[in-house]
Amino acid sequence: MKFFDYGFGVLRVADQIGPISLPCYDLLGVHQGALDLTIHDKKITLSAGEIILIYPSTRFRGRCREACRISVQHFALTDSSPTPQIFDRLQNHQRGYERYRFMLSGELDRDIHRAISLSFMQETPAVKELRVAQLMLILAELDGMVHRSEIDVNNEWRPLIEWLEQHIDRTVSLEDMAHVMGLSVSNFRVRFHEDHDMSPGRYLHQMRIDEAARMLRETSVPIKSIGPLIGYHELASFYRAFRKSVGTTPADYRKACCLNSYINHTPAAQSHTPPKGGG
Secondary structure: OEEEEEEEEEEOOOOEEEEEEOOOEEEEEEEEEEEEEEEOOEEEEEEOOOEEEEOOOOEEEEEEEEEEEEEEEEEEOOOOOOOOHHHHHHHOOOOOEEEEOOOOOHHHHHHHHHHHHHOOOOOOHHHHHHHHHHHHHHHHHHHHHHHHHHHHOOHHHHHHHHHHHHOOOOOOOHHHHHHHHOOOHHHHHHHHHHHHOOOHHHHHHHHHHHHHHHHHHHOOOOHHHHHHHOOOOOHHHHHHHHHHHHOOOHHHHHHHHHHHHHHOOOHHHHOOOOOOOOO
16 A cells, blocks of 8 residues: 555635546545535535545546635555455445545544544554554445444334344344344345345444444453454454454554554644645
8 A cells, every 4th residue: 555645734715626637546524614526527515524535547626615624645555455345345446436424523533633643654664554554444434434324314224223232242143133123034135235235244244343443442441352242252253354344453453543542642743734736
């Protein structure tokens, strides 16, 4: 993986970006204000709290609608890049973009600050690993938040979501989930996938990984004890599932979060510079 421009920038009303086409991914977040973008002749407006991931070789231009503060992360995948699930989908897209609405809050906002803070550190192999892990975490959070929000807004599925949250430490079958919803297994599987474009099993897996990541960040629960709390009763299985989804091991993830908490309080972390070139 290669990293390019990382940073925060402030745009004034009528300031423009591009037209430009980058050879890398452009993860652009609007933290304040509003930004008009035109991508392949399609016009969209990003408001505060929204993020857009623009794929390589996608031509776009932008104009500041309201004075805004943006974050920019430019990166490219290489043949030697790790390939967790979140990257499989990226590698299949040649052009275009994905828009994440009103996601920039709480932990995700802090993770973006951490990623940009890391870009100001001397590039050592250890720091490079942390940067890769932090970026994969951000992308996984975006992906997970999209799927979770798509389900959460549909009250029909609320009983199932609450039941899964209460039984996250247990082995849960498709039959169990169908029973909670009062549906046959076949009808449940079809309706769930039609409504949410994902399988019930994938949602449960993401819920477990999200909870594991939260415990690694926010608690001192031993790693060997986290697996059973989220339904993985063999440590090796938990490690494999976490690494495949997030791109790093639970131990390295916890280490990165501890270091990032320190970095956020160093003077260097506060001296961000505007991104070079267009967003």
